[in-house]
Amino acid sequence: MSVTTPNNDATAPRTLAAAGLPRRVRKALESALALVSAELDNYLGAMLDEFEQELFRLADRARNPGSESNFVQALRTFRLNRSDLVPQLMLELEASLATLRAPPAAQGKASVREAGSHLLLTLVEDAAMDEDGILREIASRQEGRATLAMHLLGQRFGVLAGSPAIDAARLPLGPQSVCRALRTASRALDIGVESRELLFRLFDRMVMGHYAPVLEKLDAALDREGVLPGLTYVPMRVRATAREQAHEAAANAAPGQAASRPRARGTGEAAQGAPGPAAGAGRPAGNGERGSPAVDGRSTGHADAGAAHGHGTGATHADLQRPHTGWMAETSSAFENSDEQADYQALQQLMAGRRALIGKLRPGQAASAAPPLSTDDVFRALGTLQAAPEASPRNLMDIRQSLLAQARQKRGKGASLSQRDNDTFELLHMLYGQLEGEISRDAPASALLRRLQLPLLRVALQDPAFFVRAAHPARQLLNTVAETAAKWLDKDDFDPQLLPPLQQAVSHVIDKYDGDDAVFEDSNRALQAHLQAQVRRAEMLERRHVEAARGKEKLEVAKLRAGKALADMLGDQRIPKFSRALLNQAWADVLTLTLLRQGEDSQEWQGQLDATRRIIQACGHGADAADPALATHVEGALSQVGYHAEEAAIIANRLTSSRSDEDDPASRTELAMKLKARTRLGEDSARARRPDLPPRTPEEQARYEQLRVMPFGTFIEFVTNQQGDVVRRRLSWFSPVTDNALFVNQRGQRVGEHSLDALARMIVADQARIVTAERGRLVDRAWQAAMRTLRSFAGRGDAPAITGDGLP
Template sequence: MNEAIEPSKVVNLSQRMDPASERVGELLNAVRNIANKRLQQWIGNAFEQVDDALFDLAEKAENNAAQMHYFDGMREVRKHRPAVERNFLGAISRKLGELTRPVQQPGPATPTPHGSIELSLVADNELEESLAITSMIGKNESRLSRDLFAVNQRLSVICGGHKIDDSNNPVAPANLAQAFRSALHEFSADMRVKLIIYKLFDRYVLSMLEELYHDINIELVRAGVLPQLRHEVLRGTKTKASGVDGQSAGVAGADEAGEIPTDLLQTLHALFSARRGPVVPGGGLGTTSDGGMHAMPSGPLPSANELLGALSVLQSQIASAGPLPYAQPDDAIALSREVLELKGQLLTQIGALRGERPSHVANIDEDTIDLVGMLFEFILEDRNLPTAMQVMLARLQIPYLKAAILDRKLFSHRQHPARRLLDGLAEQAKSWSEESDRDHRLHEKVKSIVDKLLHDFDDDMGIFERLLNDLQQFQEANKRRAELAEQRVAESTRGREKLEQARRRAAREILDRIGEQKLPPLVHGVLARAWANHLVLTLLRQGEASPEFKTALRFIDEFIASTRPANDVQSRQTLRQMLPGIQRALRLGLANVAFQEQDIERLLGQLHNYYRQQLGETLEESEVVTIEEDAAMLAIPDSIQPVIDSSPAPDEIPEEETVEVPPDSPEWHKVQALQPGNWLEFCLADEPMTRAKLSWISPMSGRYLFVNRRGLKVADYAPQELAILFAEGQARVLAANALFDRAMSAIVGKLSQPESAATPSTDTE
């Protein structure tokens, strides 16, 4: 409950208060109670929505693996929700209580980029999470600036004049988001689940902060704290985005002008700014070849129109060179040099257009040029893309640089058509191989889109949407065909495995019952071929628990028993009683495996003669069934294949050298982590490179079935076989996330390391 300040205690607080006074403690306690009550209610509301949101997403999940991520996330939330809420509310309450004891700074505070999220957060490859947080912070700080300004001013007064602003106010959006992020460290959930939770935190907590600030302001005004304060933000009071050393004023100015509307670019510009070094008086920004700072000659900077004009000239030169040739092995190396040289070519071309070569461009344009360059360097080094596709996509550097200058949302909005087009092309390219694209349909589609961008893109950004639709239609048409083929492959494989399992079961049942007994060839042949096939069909159709299967097993016992010597009256009587049942069962069983009537009569005739011998009857010479004669082969048609074969005993099989992969090895963990839908590259000896998707993992044998992009079977491996391929470097898993996301994470990670060069790492394994 709020502890409202009694009217009798209201005093004039136009002057600073002593932070150690009892009055300050009362006021801060009132603020803390207001905050705790509101935040406890809102954080509870947010978590109440998590289950429904994750369940809805699980129902719509594209595959079982994604569905399990959401279900696992639901369990994590239920398990850790109390601790997260407790830690979050406790952190805010503690920080409010510490406002009167400000941490002493050793020097002037370094401004941080918009949203007060330190760049170090991005350096840990947590780009996606950081962007989600900075996005919701930026949106809410702008919306709430009026009320938050008043809260900051009043808290500054009661804290003895110590300045309270957005960066150190515990209930400011940035600090609330940071506290929530810290509390979420309890979770080990998938990042997709965390992003859903952040969205709900934004909707049910941050979007409600206006009420909290209103309550705090009302409470402090009642206590006499700055009752006449006008609720308006003076120009310049908001912290501008800056670089690591506060050197990117140009970037901040561009932000205010609306040229860079998102936090990703602000983060990247700050990192680029830190890499360039501080401004040198009288010049621009620049670095020497060894990374040192030097002054750049002043002069008119190229405008956006000049940059676009120069890029169009360079683009037309590439387009006029003719159709893209089929990629050669050395093309990627040559293109890498072109990517690195583009900035110099651009300045030279601008010089040709204006009559003098500029020495540099505006910081924001230089950052965009470098960023696009690093993106395409990443593409040329990305092992997830086949070389032929790398070379084609790298031709798009100039069109994408033009697009980035025309619309700077390209790098930060996942739904931007240009970004989705490049991601879509890369996703299609990932599955490409010569073998799977014999008709060159995919290669020609990617090539046609690249050609259209090179020839047709001037300044109409709508071309990306049109080409994206074209690619999606191509993808859907091929996807339907591939899914049908993949389904047939899986069903065929599943059917073969069920058949093989049934054959093994039938063979085991028969061999177990025969044991060490030596059966006549005729009886052994019937069991090994005809009756074994009858057992297989019964297992497949009726199942092992069916009466039919149990009856078929009883016949085996009776049939074997009928071969025992009948040397006395009792045993002969017993055999005579068994024969009618054996004959009936054989007729039914042989008919079940498609014996022709004449073949059934022939086999029964041979068995009849055999049993007459057993009973001691005298036979004509032609009727005698001898042990040496292969009676089984004479009696059973060739169309009936044996289920029990005469394979050599284990000690007769020559030993082969095999590689064993320990079950706790990284390769085994890779195999266990595979999910249907994962793409792998196989580079087997004396075979062309193959890319294949894990289509199905057999629940019976545990084998992994792989298909190509057309849905046709490529291979199937036992887990141990697959682990060996990983161990020998003949198989590797391809990245599942989008090209743009991989590239941005690699670029930010690279730029965040002061000693690193500009080229990002593309090692995705």
């Protein structure tokens, strides 16, 4: 069901009072609506304020009069109708609650009758399809973030509806329902398609980004109302005998057909009939299944067709090559829709190929005869190490040796790890090895990355999704900590105020994690609150710098228009050379300032143009004596652009008379020297000193054209030394008029400007590169490097990515 499918039954009740619901049901629904209304009110108000500001900004920077007119009209209409949006949205949400007990079949028949009455097939407008896609994306993303709450709410609303559990498409007050309500309510604003899409994007970022906690509060409120009180989600645990049967079945399987299922939480072997990572992706993730990413040793080393050819990935090549615009450690949803089961199976095949190659290189090395530890024993032993006081930093191989030594000491005989658990150690060790090459060892957060090793190892032993799901909470926390220590951060990019929240998040995981992924979610939630506050500060600072840069652009545009107007009036008229120089410098500044402040349609601008004509006439054909009225006007105008009274009087006297260049050469030379030393209005001395460069090559021209259509906010990495170290900068804004591009750092601080021409040449010379989505997240990039290493072991260097994030 589409998120934009309305209720087509015209007779359906629109209010809870008219729905004829039982008193207790109506009371529970009224409380639910009041809670959602109160929670969303502030977010919706902030969204509307930001939407108004964004329309103003878009109108201000529009590149053609048509676009500017459209945005100005949208802004005017929005200001008239903005007060209608929130009430209409709440009415739509109430209507969705009022039809809770309407039978789905009846609604479907109403839709068919309505469709059949037209007796025609029509094409859906592209704009409607785009809006539908945007809203569907918003809803699905929020459903993925609140899986457990959605599951429990489906059960509770099913009780209120007197029906089985309600799915996400029909769940009242669910993400799809809210998106439907917004689309209907947005019609009250009477704005165009482009403006509506902007509104939906802001709604996603400023409202729905906070909706997962609202769903959790709603679930708690219904629990207090007595709707299935005490309802929770507890996964099925597989008995030990079943585990043993599953292990025996896997051992007897034919080569290439061995079971590749994740294990149930707390088990050491595969659970018979248990679903793979993908199968469980849509279910609640509270205390859900754990499994192992380990590899079955009897695989042939060839992944199945779907995984081997990249069918399991959720992102297209275009998605991967789009510019990366997210701030440091911001969560990304670009690669959440992957086939985890296919990725998991392909990962198994790669590990099998690695073992096969190592076996060929070490033919005399026999497998360990020591009995393997169960995953439960390994998990508990690692928990003991995790709870121990911090010692000197150790890598994962040291931890493995320490674990086996403790087991030998405790049992009195040798011990080993199962193949699956050993693979988990190896994979995480490879990931950490790649991360070590991406982070700065002297960064404040680098020690926190090492402290996370044990909790992450325990997660990976129990949950195979850690390796194949980009949105896994443990992987997100790892990425956040790693990115705050990344090598591409400059010394001023890291905010010292972020270090205490990072330390608290890591300490919370170390102290509390004992198998429940919710601990990572709690740490992520607390840390993201601090990160979002930092992002808001950075964006606010960035906006100030952008507004200043736009002001400079307006000055440059005014300067160009004023210069053209003056050149048109001068034409081929014969006036003294020095008088022409004064016109092109001193008086041109006057015209520029007037045009900038008053605009082309103002009386002041027309007055200055008239004065210019009189000046040109006086210089070319006037009397030797200056026109007193015109000289007074010119002197006053020059004083407004910063000329001292004495200089202004001399220049005004020159511009309002026809004195030749030979008259009083000493005073003329002195005035010329003063003008040469003077900085003109809006003059960029650094830009004026730039040397003329040769024409761009075809490759440089292609890069230049690419940069001119690059979205604002794109990150670009600049090479800083001969060793290849880079620093990442954000392209906040560029001017199509001046060709200047503004760059800020991760904290929104201005770090410099480059021309797009120079930037294109730097990219071609490998001194800069555009950061794409595939290189955006540090952990995903490190994981891809680890996978390339695995593929080289398996002799499959051209195989596709295996991550769940779709990176090649």
